[in-house]
Amino acid sequence: MIRLEAVSKTYRMGRVEVQALRGVDLLVESGEFVAIMGASGSGKSTLMNIIGCLDVPTNGRYFLDGTDVARLDDDQLAIIRNRKIGFVFQSFNLIPRTTALHNVEMPLIYSGAQNRRPRALAALESVGLADRAAHLPTELSGGQQQRAAIARALVTNPAILLADEPTGNLDSASSVEIMKLLAELNREQARTIVLITHERDIAAFARRIVELRDGLIVTDERRAA
Amino acid sequence: MNIFEALRVAFAGLLANRLRSSLTMLGILIGVAAVILLVAVGNGASVQINNQIQALGANVIFVYPSNARGTGGVSQGFGTSQTLTMADVDAINSRQQDPDIVAAIPIAQSGGQITYANQNYFAPTTGTTVDFPQVRDYQIAEGSFFTQDDVTSQHRVVVLGSTVVTNLFGTVDPVGQTIKINRQSFRVIGVFAAKGGSGLGSQDNVVVAPITAVWAYLSGGRGKNISQIVASASSPSTVTQAENELTTILLQRHQISDPAQADFQLQSQQDILNQANSIATALTLVLGAIAGISLVVGGIGIMNIMLVTVTERTREIGIRKAIGARWRDVLTQFLIEAMVLSGLGGALGIALGTALAVEAPHIPAIANSSFPPPVVSIPSVLLAFGVSVAIGLFFGIYPANRAARLHPIEALRHE
Numbered sequence: 067m068i069r070l071e072a073v074s075k076t077y078r079m080g081r082v083e084v085q086a087l088r089g090v091d092l093l094v095e096s097g098e099f100v101a102i103m104g105a106s107g108s109g110k111s112t113l114m115n116i117i118g119c120l121d122v123p124t125n126g127r128y129f130l131d132g133t134d135v136a137r138l139d140d141d142q143l144a145i146i147r148n149r150k151i152g153f154v155f156q157s158f159n160l161i162p163r164t165t166a167l168h169n170v171e172m173p174l175i176y177s178g179a180q181n182r183r184p185r186a187l188a189a190l191e192s193v194g195l196a197d198r199a200a201h202l203p204t205e206l207s208g209g210q211q212q213r214a215a216i217a218r219a220l221v222t223n224p225a226i227l228l229a230d231e232p233t234g235n236l237d238s239a240s241s242v243e244i245m246k247l248l249a250e251l252n253r254e255q256a257r258t259i260v261l262i263t264h265e266r267d268i269a270a271f272a273r274r275i276v277e278l279r280d281g282l283i284v285t286d287e288r289r290a291a
Numbered sequence: 292m293n294i295f296e297a298l299r300v301a302f303a304g305l306l307a308n309r310l311r312s313s314l315t316m317l318g319i320l321i322g323v324a325a326v327i328l329l330v331a332v333g334n335g336a337s338v339q340i341n342n343q344i345q346a347l348g349a350n351v352i353f354v355y356p357s358n359a360r361g362t363g364g365v366s367q368g369f370g371t372s373q374t375l376t377m378a379d380v381d382a383i384n385s386r387q388q389d390p391d392i393v394a395a396i397p398i399a400q401s402g403g404q405i406t407y408a409n410q411n412y413f414a415p416t417t418g419t420t421v422d423f424p425q426v427r428d429y430q431i432a433e434g435s436f437f438t439q440d441d442v443t444s445q446h447r448v449v450v451l452g453s454t455v456v457t458n459l460f461g462t463v464d465p466v467g468q469t470i471k472i473n474r475q476s477f478r479v480i481g482v483f484a485a486k487g488g489s490g491l492g493s494q495d496n497v498v499v500a501p502i503t504a505v506w507a508y509l510s511g512g513r514g515k516n517i518s519q520i521v522a523s524a525s526s527p528s529t530v531t532q533a534e535n536e537l538t539t540i541l542l543q544r545h546q547i548s549d550p551a552q553a554d555f556q557l558q559s560q561q562d563i564l565n566q567a568n569s570i571a572t573a574l575t576l577v578l579g580a581i582a583g584i585s586l587v588v589g590g591i592g593i594m595n596i597m598l599v600t601v602t603e604r605t606r607e608i609g610i611r612k613a614i615g616a617r618w619r620d621v622l623t624q625f626l627i628e629a630m631v632l633s634g635l636g637g638a639l640g641i642a643l644g645t646a647l648a649v650e651a652p653h654i655p656a657i658a659n660s661s662f663p664p665p666v667v668s669i670p671s672v673l674l675a676f677g678v679s680v681a682i683g684l685f686f687g688i689y690p691a692n693r694a695a696r697l698h699p700i701e702a703l704r705h706e
Contacts (some may be wrong), residue, residue: 120613120699141617159610159703163307176615196541196673218614 067225067258068094068117073126074281075112081275086112088281094226094260099252101261101272109281111230114262117141118151118228131225136157148177155254156231158211160203166190166214167199173222193247209240216247226258227251233268245271294627301628304600315596316636318589319682323640323675324647325582328437331648331665333575339663340567344560346486346494350524351426352534354541356517357556374545374554375517377502380420382540383522389536391529394422395522399502401509403473405459415471416449416498418505424483426523429593434466434481442501447508450475452497453485472498475508530559579671583678589636590682597690609702610695622695629687630680637679641672 070092077084086109091112094100097237104110106245115121116128119135122143128136131150138146160169190196193213203211212232219227229248233241249271251257261272269275277285305312373521375397399418404411417423421439424431437448449470456465465479477500486494506515525532534557536649541555542548601608608621648665651657 108670115700118613120703141619144612144617146616147613153613155613155703159606159613161607161610172611173614176611176617176620177292178293222615 067096067098067131068092068260069127069129070116071127072130073113073116073123073128075109075116076124077123078088079156086281087116090278090281090283092276092283094258096225096258097252097256098274099249099259099261100270100274100276101263101269102276103263103266104278105264107280108278110264110278112281113278114228114230114260116275117226118153118230119146126199131256143241143280144176148173148274149222150225152222152227154212154215154227154229154232156234158203158208158215158235160211160214160218162203165202165216166195166206166210169203169214170218170221173218177222179222186217186221189256190214192220193217193222207240208236209243212236212240212244213247214252220251221255225261228260228262230262231264232261233263233265241268273288294623297624297627298631300624301631304604305631308600311596315592315632316639319586319633319636319679320589320640320643322582322586322589323637323679324644326579326583326675326678327641327644327671328665329578329582329666330575330671331644331667332663333571333578334666334668334671335663336574337568337571338666340571341564343494344564344567346428350527350530350533351560352522352524352530352537353558354520354522354537355558356519357554358529373516375520377515377517379541379544380517382544383437383520383537384422388540389533391525391533391536393523393525394426395520396420396422397502397517398428398503398519398521399510399516400518401473401505401638403509405470405472405498407457407459407468407470410459410461412455414452414455414496414498416500416505416509418500418502418509420502423499427522429486430484432482432484433464434479436481436499437501442503445503445507446501447475447477447504448480449498449500450481450483451479451499452483452493452495454493454495455498456482471498473509477504520556524644530561534559535700586678586682590633590686593629593632593683594686594690596632597625597687598693600628601625601690601694604694605697605702605705608697609699609705612697612699613703617690618695621697622691623695625691626684626687629691630683633683633686634676637676640679644675645672649663 070090073087073090074085075087077086090113102110102113112121116123119130122138123136126136127134130146133141133146135146160166161172167186167190171182171187172180174185187196187199190199193216195210195213195217198206198210198214203214206214227248232248233244236244244270248259248261250260259272261269263269274286274288276283305583354375360378375398380395380397383392396419401416401418402413403416405414420442421437423429424436431450432453436450437446440446441448449472451465459465459470462470465482468479469476470479471477483497484493495700510516522533522537524530537557538553542550542553545554547553611621641696645667648667652664
């Protein structure tokens with residue numbers, strides 16, 4: 067599903083070159099629930115950007131669902147993001163002044179899909195938010211906004227769900243609620259989920275924990291379900 | 292991204308910042324209204340000038356004396372030579388060589404102080420012959436025009452235009468009264484119906500008398516001078532033939548073989564119309580161009596506000612890109628937003644400009660002046676709307692491209 071081969075990424079900040087990733091090899095199979103952990107500066111955000119096709123590696127190869135995405139241009143990456151990746155962000159990132167339903171519909175608009183309304187409604191229903199479809203983001207609680215964001219991530223039926231600190235802005239009750247939802251999606255719909263977090267108790271919901279330090283993978287442990 | 296989605300997002304964005312959107316639109320609105328109104332004023336002037344020239348009489352050809360060139364080498368001023376004679380007029384009126392001319396009249400102008408009782412007024416006195424009303428398209432409102440007998444016998448009779456009547460007689464019935472022109476008594480035998488129009492030498496400010504009487508009593512020592520001959524062609528399509536016939540007759544009578552040496556010149560109503568139209572078109576263009584400057588200013592306003600919008604919505608752009616918006620999608624969205632701004636402003640501007648143009652003649656200060664009523668032309672409306680949308684497109688491209696080129700990671704990080 068996801069195959070990273072010796073991926074490295076170098077940023078240029080002024081005159082200084084920063085090596086955010088120094089050769090990462092990672093294989094994530096379909097249906098896995100992986101947590102990527104690491105302190106800030108460990109390179110986990112860079113890794114997420116590359117896995118999410120928001121950025122391309124400086125060196126190395128990245129296969130997503132069989133496609134080599136390391137050499138694609140901006141528009142091709144946009145199409146890959148639209149079809150194969152569902153993002154869940156720390157700050158929810160719903161589009162303001164736009165109803166939950168319309169937010170969920172958005173990826174379908176960009177892919178030019180048919181039956182957008184029913185599909186968006188079905189996605190909202192699968193996260194238990196069907197009764198809030200007509201509400202604006204400002205009218206939803208943090209947990210509800212994150213559910214809407216998950217519905218938006220799921221609506222295109224992507225290969226992977228990429229969650230970047232999805233509980234970072236939530237209280238502990240909502241955090242548990244959201245993590246349970248993700249675990250359920252993984253277990254019952256066999257969704258591939260890559261979770262980025264720095265909290266160990268959040269990472270504990272995953273079945274595999276990869277730890278990153280200074281741009282390299284230091285531990286990779288699998289746990290029984 | 293489909294166009295409806297882009298329109299929906301555009302309207303949602305505009306509604307979210309109502310005051311800002313309205314002010315931005317106001318720039319375009321004022322520009323378009325100014326273009327519509329000023330072009331309408333230019334058109335109105337053009338229509339008015341056309342009407343006045345039409346009022347000179349249908350199918351009219353003017354013959355002026357001019358200097359015979361190449362004889363002495365000294366060129367005198369326009370109208371100073373006296374080459375046209377009554378015999379020329381009679382030859383044209385004999386209609387042996389000019390089947391396309393209906394009638395020709397001589398004109399002898401004489402300025403003069405006109406007095407009646409204790410009123411006095413200044414109007415040019417025109418000496419002419421009995422065909423004057425027909426050739427110049429005047430109707431008699433009261434009394435009658437003078438007869439061939441009046442011309443032959445040098446009767447001191449006059450027919451007055453309505454402006455002269457108003458200024459001289461007030462409410463008194465002028466027919467039968469005696470007025471004095473340069474201290475010579477003339478009897479008023481008729482009044483012309485008003486031809487309307489104003490400015491540019493009103494057609495109603497006339498005093499018409501038999502040419503023989505003008506020569507005998509008003510011309511002083513200048514003798515039997517004819518300042519112009521006015522001929523009327525049988526129809527608009529025969530004006531050119533009639534001009535050729537006139538030229539042939541006059542060249543022959545004046546024994547001139549080379550048309551370049553002619554001691555007269557012709558001007559048809561069409562010539563005057565063409566000249567007037569080219570002036571009116573230039574006027575309209577100048578007015579339109581001045582108004583167009585304000586459209587450009589409005590366009591810069593749109594560009595400015597779109598740049599602000601793009602900066603404000605950087606994060607939204609990042610989100611859209613993360614979920615699959617391509618360069619083209621983002622570009623289209625902001626271009627359409629800019630075009631909706633300018634197009635709406637343009638539509639409202641057309642409404643305002645048209646309303647002002649239509650209402651202008653009802654404003655008392657304008658109604659009482661000789662200001663031409665503005666005429667809104669459909670092409671100017673379509674052009675103004677097209678230009679306003681194009682301005683949105685032009686001034687929207689830079690901000691929209693800036694939005695479309697944002698890197699998704701940086702856009703998402705933007706607070």
